[in-house]
Amino acid sequence: MEKYAVIDLLKNHRSIRKFTDEKLPDETIRMLVEAAQSASTSSYVQAYTIIGVTDPEKKKALKEISTQPYVENNGHLFVFVADYRRHRDLSEEKDAPINFHLTEQFIVGTVDAALAAQNLAVAAESIGLGICYIGSLRNDMAKVIEILELPEGTFPLFGMVAGFPAHEGSVKERLPFEAVYHENTYQHLDETKEEIEDYDERVSAYYKERTGGKRDDSWSDQVVGMLNKKQRLDVDEVVKKQGFLGQ
Amino acid sequence: MEKYAVIDLLKNHRSIRKFTDEKLPDETIRMLVEAAQSASTSSYVQAYTIIGVTDPEKKKALKEISTQPYVENNGHLFVFVADYRRHRDLSEEKDAPINFHLTEQFIVGTVDAALAAQNLAVAAESIGLGICYIGSLRNDMAKVIEILELPEGTFPLFGMVAGFPAHEGSVKERLPFEAVYHENTYQHLDETKEEIEDYDERVSAYYKERTGGKRDDSWSDQVVGMLNKKQRLDVDEVVKKQGFLGQ
Structure with missing residues (x-):
């Protein structure tokens, strides 16, 4: 491998929003998830779950939330979930209740899931696949929770579609x-x-x-315009209902 | 590049906690940060800043917080900061106040910083460097804010040390x-x-x-034991003081 090949790969990232009809083979999905799991995790806690959505009805329902057509069509849809539920269930046997409801654990679950997701993105791009993150699942987090049957102790962060690219995309310049x-x-x-x-x-x-x-529009126009609107006001209520950000 | 070379690299990740005295050249630091910046970002918002800490006094003070000796000695110390301050300053000129204080923006800033950090980690490992995340900076977030002079609209998430490895480390098996x-x-x-x-x-x-x-101890013992203790209770108060997680 050439010394800077991976850095070149990372710097060549662009979002892909159209995919061919070719499905990701099961062994590819497994390989991508295992690469995701290899990312660092805070104190080994591994506080996330990845849900692969293949059911056409569920994909359609998630597409209604995100409004992005590629959520329903083609590509493989992953949803990244911050997850302390398994720790909580394990803790019940040990009679040692866990404190996942603190802001610290909210950060850990969010960071753990994000590090895994970025490894999955890099792994996918390294074998010629394209990806796009889908933050727009947070347009209606409560509905995503219902569709994927996410229990208390978990909440959905974002989705990602990975598949065989049907367009080139283009690199968008970052801040200086x-x-x-x-x-x-x-x-x-x-x-x-x-x-x-x-x-x-x-x-x-x-x-x-x-x-x-x-x-x-310039970068400043775009991001200030977006952040000026109050969006996703229900996120706070939903994560609290799932047991997070309490005292 | 062999087809699965990057996936092999990702799966070979291990934390490195001892580094040689060799400093990272400035051009390497720049290359790593640019690779970090190439990660996906929610709606192009790029809601993070990376602070490289080279001042020996500051490194010593941060080491006191994290208790990890490698924070002070050797390696290059990066601190990842969720950052809406620049958007806020830009918004003042446009007379369009931004809503960074919602839980949605807390998630976006945290995820944006984490995706960038994981790209930096992968970039570093791809050129033979070793890395270790330092979540333990959250042992005293208020002090980190003071040391790095972080203004309202920002908060520190975690650090990362990257450098020339002085030990091999070992891969820690992940959940099935x-x-x-x-x-x-x-x-x-x-x-x-x-x-x-x-x-x-x-x-x-x-x-x-x-x-x-x-x-x-098993994985379950370890993580349940850790999560059973109430840790970092001040994180909530500190992030609110910085303007986040309000209504």
Whole structure:
């Protein structure tokens, strides 16, 4: 393997949103999940579960939530779930109740699941598959819980579709290195204002070119516009109902 | 590149906790951070910052918090920070206040940072470096915030040390595939109880062999024992003080 081959692979990531009809073989799914499981996990706790959704009715219902057609059609749909339920069930036998309802455990479950997911994404791309994360399952978390029969002690974080790509996709430029990597102390926006302005111009030009001039919003416009709307207000209530973020 | 070379790399992950004195060159740090930035990000929001800690006083102070000697000595210390501060500062100019204080944004910031971190880990291991995540920075999150001068709108999630390995480490077996990967609906513990009992025995044997018989706790013993203790009770208060998890 060439020294920088993996770094090149990572830097070549793009989201794929159309897949061929070819199904992922069972042995590929297993290989991807095992690669996911090899990611680091906080104190060995492995506080997540991955649900593969193949039932057409369930895929259709999840697509209604996310509104993304690729959730229903083609590709293999994985849903990543923060999971302390198995620890809780094991703890009952040992008469040692666990404290998964603290904010600390919410972070651990979320991080554990995310590290596993990113390993799965890298593994998939390394064998020529394409992937797309589906955060839009959080449009209706309660419904996802119902569809996948997720018990108390668990909650769904996001989905991911992996499959044989039917388009090329394109790499979307990230924030300037200087804006994201700071040394020793936090550096405020005004220290890299110019770099972000240049970045905004490049993002705007990218959209303009790809949409034939129909869209030309900068990165700042896009993310501030999105974060200005109050979205997914029910997430808090749902995770609390599942037993998390209590005191 | 051989077809499964990257999957083999991922499955070969082990934590490295001792590093040689050799420093990571600046161009390597930049390469790793850029690989991290290439990870997927929710709605392009890129809600994280990575702080490289090189100041010996700061490293010493962070080591006091984590109690892990490798935080202070050798390796390059990265701290991953969930960050909506730059979005907030940008939003002020646009007179469009952002809603980063919702549970949804807490999830997005945590997931975005974790995906980037796992890309950094994979990139580092692919060029022969070793890594270790440092969740123990959450032993005193308020102090980490003080040391790194993290403003409202940000909070530290975890650290990672990356460097030239001074030991081999060993791969720690993960939960059985059948326990972690479910199809269509959540499968409760009793459906894979036997597989987890076998796993517990193998983990116990692994510890016994590596400690010359001094330690032989199973996976279940270890994680239930850990989760039974109330730890890091201040995390909730600290993240709220930084502006998160409000209504």
